[in-house]
Amino acid sequence: MKKPVSLTQEYIKGLWEINPIFKQILGMCPTLAVTVSAINGLAMGLATTFVLVFSSVIISSIRKIVPSQVRIATYILIISTFVTIVDLVMKAKFPELSKALGPFIPLIVVNCIILGRAEAFASRNNVLRSFLDALGNGSGFLIALLVLGSIREMLGTRTIFGVQVLPNQFTPWMVMILPAGAFITLGLLLGFANAFTKWQEQKNKKSVLVR
Amino acid sequence: MKKTIHIISVLTLTATISALTLASVNNWAKPLIEENAIKAISEAIFQVQPSAKSYEKIPLDELKAFEVFDENKNSIGYAVVHQGNGFQGTIKLIFGIDKNLERITSIEILEQVETPGLGSLITEENYKNQFRSLSVNPVINLIKGKSKTADNQVKAITGATISSRAVVNIVNDAIRILRKYSKEEK
């Protein structure tokens, strides 16, 4: 029997401990494709978080009535409903952003993070915990995309959120807003994340020994 | 049997609720989306035909073209949306042209996926300004490295000849279609 996890921990763990990008390595396709700018990363992160939170809550609340044979079908139906809502709202209210993100908004349907959380968490836990878990994972995804988008936009066009942060003397690295830049940046970030985790573990080990 | 009924009813219920939700969202969003599309196109038209006050679509199959009018409803020219192959993907652009199909008023690139910093320079003023009152008689010519000797010439962007040529080709192609149409008209 597992120890009960505190409610705060249910949210916090998504930010780093089981961060969808840095730890679970899920949802790589939108991560690599849309993060040419900070605003794109933010919008994609928000859209995914919205879908994740609402579908997790609904799935969790009906988890006892849905027969296990058709659970995946039901989940996908619920997820795609929210994705379509996001898509329509963005097209109606933020046409520029919707154009920039292109097919990646409808593709949230097949984002493994969402079905992953539905299967692994929401279908087994109560509504409050599912809500916090989804919010945590969504925030983790959003932070990762925002970091990736900001780095790429800064080096590729000198700006972050359209505001110039690097001097004119800096020649933009075009590669950063090309697909190659996405792979290089993400690879380096994952490397640093792993190095940090290792360093943390070693520190913990040492402190245990001292005790 | 009981199990089957359970499965069917759960799926039906989920699908129904989902359909109803989407229908109502769509009801709200659809007019807004259409409005956005119209706004985008009219903004582009008035950008390439600054003296225009209203426009009307021309019934053409091969390309999307609009006849534009001044405040007295006199026809002053056309705005043409056309697309073609660039270096990496489709380039979609809009340009304005006078009534006699002789001089371009202005050009805007609507969609492009050219190499950032190289082919994408076709969206910069430096390149687009060359199309201001550019003669299209008999066609637009692309030149490289040399300076302009005639008023139907456009200088290619250094290192991005293919993208520069693609824009010129798209415009030439659109004008060819338009000329055919205006001949039929007369």
Add this chain to the structure above:
Amino acid sequence: MEEKIKKEFEFTSSPHFHSKYSTGTVMWIVNLSLIPAVISGVIFFGLYQLVIIFTSIFFAILTEAIIQKILKQKITITDGSAFLTGLLLALTLPPNFSLSATAIGAVFAIAIGKQIFGGLGFNIFNPALAGRAFLQAAFPVEITTWTAPNYSVQSVSSATPLAAFKYDKVLTELKPLVVGNIGGCIGETSALAILVGGIFLIAIGIVNYRIPLAMIIGLFLFGGVFHLIDVTKFPPPSFHLFAGGFMLGAFYMATDYVTSPYTPKGMWIFGLGISLFIVIIRLFGGVPEGVMYSILLMNSFVPLINRYTIPKPFGMKE
């Protein structure tokens, strides 16, 4: 005692081969053999190119030292391999290239091209070319801005023979291509200077003749076939041979011990494959030059080539 064992059983990375030279000696001889290419660059494009070469080498060595220090490894900057990476990278840059971009390329070449894979012996791609590819993608305008040779006024741009043929169908004569007074990269324009160094390396047994020979044969084969199909549309193979970075690629980039096959049969496949890609990219690609991409592409095939070309021991069953 322990010291002695450590010394005798010290683990070093590949290249492992029986040779009268150590890794360090080999690298320094290769560096020395590039002197003619450096001189040709200075003669045709001016003394400033030495500053670019120095910058590139300096940042390559600095990056190697810093990374090895951080990872608490033995610092091996004296073995000449970082020096070689920096030198080769500089030779493939256009004359009067920006110094800050040169430094970025050198840092990328060593940090991402080499050390991230585990250092010398573990890298999949030729580090100098990895750095060059990064610069090509990062600064597409700067890296295709060519200065005309022979001390002409700076920043006068001049098309390379490959670009001239690709976009205007102008075929440069053979003599300037061989001598090198044409537009192009610092150390790539003079086929003659590179040949001097390359043949010297083959003669003293540091570079195996198979890869350069396979590349030249492949170039004549594939380039020749297209030339015969349409003489006006496709250039003759001799043009392919002396234009662009083919010579430097064949003798110095493709023959890198770490990133090329070690079986004789594999070397032939490797060389022919590079030439096939070069011809395809030069004739049908969007860019005029394809040596860099071809070698990088074939680099990724090396583990596969090695695996399928290992000779079977006598008497071994299938």
